[in-house]
Amino acid sequence: MIINRKGTINPAHPHARDIIDEEMEVPILAHWVHHEEKGDFLLDTGLDAAYSTDPKGRLEGTDVDVFQQNKGENIAKHIEQNGINLKTVFLSHLHADHAAGVRELPKNIPYVIAKGEYGQYHPKIHGDFLEGLEELYEIDFSRATLMPPLGLGVDLLGDGSLWAILTHGHTPYHVSFLVNTLAGPILLAMDAAFIHENLELGIAPSDYTWNVKKAQETLDKIIEFLGEYPQVRVGPGHEI
Numbered sequence: 665m666i667i668n669r670k671g672t673i674n675p676a677h678p679h680a681r682d683i684i685d686e687e688m689e690v691p692i693l694a695h696w697v698h699h700e701e702k703g704d705f706l707l708d709t710g711l712d713a714a715y716s717t718d719p720k721g722r723l724e725g726t727d728v729d730v731f732q733q734n735k736g737e738n739i740a741k742h743i744e745q746n747g748i749n750l751k752t753v754f755l756s757h758l759h760a761d762h763a764a765g766v767r768e769l770p771k772n773i774p775y776v777i778a779k780g781e782y783g784q785y786h787p788k789i790h791g792d793f794l795e796g797l798e799e800l801y802e803i804d805f806s807r808a809t810l811m812p813p814l815g816l817g818v819d820l821l822g823d824g825s826l827w828a829i830l831t832h833g834h835t836p837y838h839v840s841f842l843v844n845t846l847a848g849p850i851l852l853a854m855d856a857a858f859i860h861e862n863l864e865l866g867i868a869p870s871d872y873t874w875n876v877k878k879a880q881e882t883l884d885k886i887i888e889f890l891g892e893y894p895q896v897r898v899g900p901g902h903e904i
């Protein structure tokens with residue numbers, strides 16, 4: 665997808681200097697988590713195959729985003745190529761670049777978002793890529809564990825291997841994921857940071873952002889957490 669550096673890095677932040685007004689091509693990401701006992705999970709879905717022939721993914725809505733996708737890069741193709749037997753899909757939020765792929769994934773497994781986030785989803789504006797899902801399962805952060813300095817966390821699989829962390833700002837109930845992999849812990853910030861530069865400069869995105877002040881507070885917490893736990897690697901939402 666194409667984003668602009670001015671807006672990916674909030675130009676109104678007091679430490680923002682000389683943020684160039686330039687377009688950047690960045691990837692749309694979905695993360696596959698394989699748990700030895702519990703099976704395969706997706707964190708976000710990326711795009712379905714419709715985007716390889718139509719930049720709007722054949723979605724109808726007043727504010728449908730435009731993305732580029734080569735043939736064979738859609739999520740169902742990745743699932744097939746890797747022999748993934750999906751158990752559950754966890755979604756960070758309901759923007760099309762993170763969730764449109766739901767359209768071509770199995771409908772007989774749970775899809776999970778933070779409680780409250782569905783209120784942000786407007787099919788007439790964003791396009792109805794959740795059509796066909798009978799139910800969205802919700803993570804209730806009102807009963808979550810406080811994990812300072814990060815904030816509220818929920819143990820998704822019950823063994824500490826995969827945590828949802830409430831990181832609001834990009835959207836009201838956006839979540840990031842902390843994955844305790846065999847190769848060490850990884851914080852997948854999702855859109856709490858679009859690119860590594862957000863973390864390096866300590867400046868949150870302002871484009872596509874529901875509440876810039878809250879997004880900055882969240883980024884500050886993530887940076888503090890990474891400072892306290894240097895063994896944790898971090899992945900932003902649109903850069904590897």
Ligand SMILES: [Zn+2]
Pocket residue numbers: 759761762855901902
């Ligand atoms: Zn995104």
